[in-house]
Amino acid sequence: MTYDVRALRAQFPSLASGTAHFDGPGGTQTPAPVIRAITDALTAPLSIRGAVAPGEINAERIVGEFRRAVADLLGAEPGGIVFGRSATQLTYDLARTLAARWRPGDEVVVSRLDHDANIRPWVQAAERAGAVVRWAEFDPATGELPPEAVAAVLTPRTRLVAVTGASNLIGTRPDVRAIADAVHAAGALLHVDAVHLAAHASVDLAASGADFAVCSPYKFFGPHHGVLAADPALLETLHPDKLVPSSDAVPERFELGTLPYEALAGTTAAVDFLAGLGDGSGDRRARLRSAYAAIERHETALRETAERGLYALDGVTGHSRAAVRTPTLLLTFRDRPAAEAYRFLGTRGVHAPAASFYALEASRHLGLGDGGGLRVGLSPYNDAEDVERLVAGLGEFLES
Template sequence: MPYDVGALRAQIPALRSGFALFDGPGGTQTPARVASAIADALTGPLSIRGRLTPGEKNAEGFVQGFRRAMADLVGGDPSGVVFGRSATQLTYDFADALAKDWAPGDEVVVSRLDHDANIRPWLQAAERAGALVRWADFDPVTGELPAEAVGGLLTERTRLVAVTAASNLIGTVPDLPEISRLVRQHSRALLHVDGVHYAAHAFVDVARLGADLFVCSPYKFLGPHHGVLTASPELLERLRPDKLLPSTDVVPERFERGTLPYELLAGTTAAIDVLAELATVTTGGRRDRLRSAFAAIEQHEGALRERLEAGLAELPGVTVRSRAAERTPTLLLTFDHREAADAYPFLVDRGVHAPAGSFYALEASRHLGLGDTGGLRVGLSPYNDESDVDRLLEGLAAFLRS
């Protein structure tokens, strides 16, 4: 069966606002079923996890269901799925845990392509440990981050390489399997991958990507606001985070401080089920259906991106900063003699939400020569359609005439 964007849109109450929404990279809109799963979790019997009362059993079911659903989404092990308040919080937590084993003279590699959440925690942890930080630069003209730009920085003292799976600012998708191959040549180095933007647009296979640690955020793919980290249980067993004495030392729970928000876990499971139902096949398990669904999503978003790029090419004075050969359907735009910050409210007045800024990708924005200002980010999501793209192009044309 073909991809049915209309059926998906019908599940998302926020789209009734009439806005054409291109702010998906900052957070997607929520299907009604996800909200219902959250409400049902909160209003049904709910207690601290256990095995006796209905509330205890429900809580345990939400946790285990969440771990299985996330493992299906990324191709990981349910026992390696860690809940976090956000991807930023998880990265800070794991930077602290990993840095306990770093020594002066050890090395950390970060990329200027990344969101600051995959840069600053590592820089700060390295500074405390006396480790050296090495920077991998992307090409500001093409937007590419070549694997050799990372590989050329690796030494026997490298302990951690932090690279994005997809830039949240310009959409670039680096060749992570090749980067991972280069990292593997250094036995003590780990690869930490920021998959927050990538997981919203592509079928994730952490083994193929070669990620030792992979973080993502369900609110980027139709779910509630929190973060998730996945790793092998064996790797997690080696790490000793600070924790309360009475709290469990079992993996992955030893990394999840305090009582889990069971309702958010239920919502994330529901969001992954909604994604799986976008599959164009009806056979196989959830992981198989997610593979089919993301193939359909990529085709749908790719066609919209082509329509958008063709329209932008007809507009004078627009520069598209998203140019990498492999990239998500996310475009950063700047304008000759006009400020992107002015285009943002202009479009809002016309029912189009495409925000402006650097979106915490400060190093990338500066490397592009855009300072901390950035540009106008247009992010396509699975629920966008051709009419949304046409409204955006009409709004941009009007802005350029104004």
């Protein structure tokens, strides 16, 4: 099946504005089927979940469809899919729940490569429990976080390891399976931030060895909220704070308050939209794997084209160097602030923002301080013309 980026772009109303979007790591544009699904949910009868009134039945159906769709996306079980306001909120909630079991002298491992949402919740929970925080360091020269770097800081007192599935700053994709094997050999749990990864590659919770994974549908065409995936049996062993009359069933015990049904409907539509980018055969999980393979081929080709053009410009330094990575480039410029490049590109209809993007530890470890760099994040709807405009715009910036 040919990847038809022109047909894909036609499904995104916002692309008609003419902006070349390289801000996908912060959130993608929204396709028409997702917008329709949200509208349909809100215009149909809708009420608290139940089995009698039409609104109750619709709400129950939407929740079930959401859990099945995200389970297919992440290679998980529907009963292990938890809705949250954001991946950050879900990680904080999980950290507080797990930390109730930790004792002084227990250990938690976090990595310098991660978004702060997969660092600070664990660090703060460890501090409150009297646990020790250990850091897994990535190589700033290569951007790699080898499994040995994580294994080196594991001890029999390690209770949890938090690591990214893909760096939102420089794109590095660590070998999660190898890390999981080392973590489990030490008797600890593994929490994976798959927010950036799930936008670019097929995620398989069971095959990866992760005990918990979080993602955010708005990074792959869906509404703004977060999702946590885990084995339902593992979730059964955890008891978060909750209201007395609210359900104690899994996964509902982790979901506080009434769910935003329209957002769940939009997420189901986003997963189906993604699945439609594949070869169209097999069940939804198979179609998603095919779609991600096609997306990776498309995005990799664009990334390589962008790199050739960008690195031919005088004064450009690229910090995304790992052997396996997403199509995400972090750039800095000789004697010119990255924020200046961001503003210059904006006047030419090219959106590539500059910051550390909450990957504060990674930015500092790269020697970029808190300011980071210009992030060029490719998405499935980017095309060759977008890349040409980016390279030309940065060329003009460097000559100005």
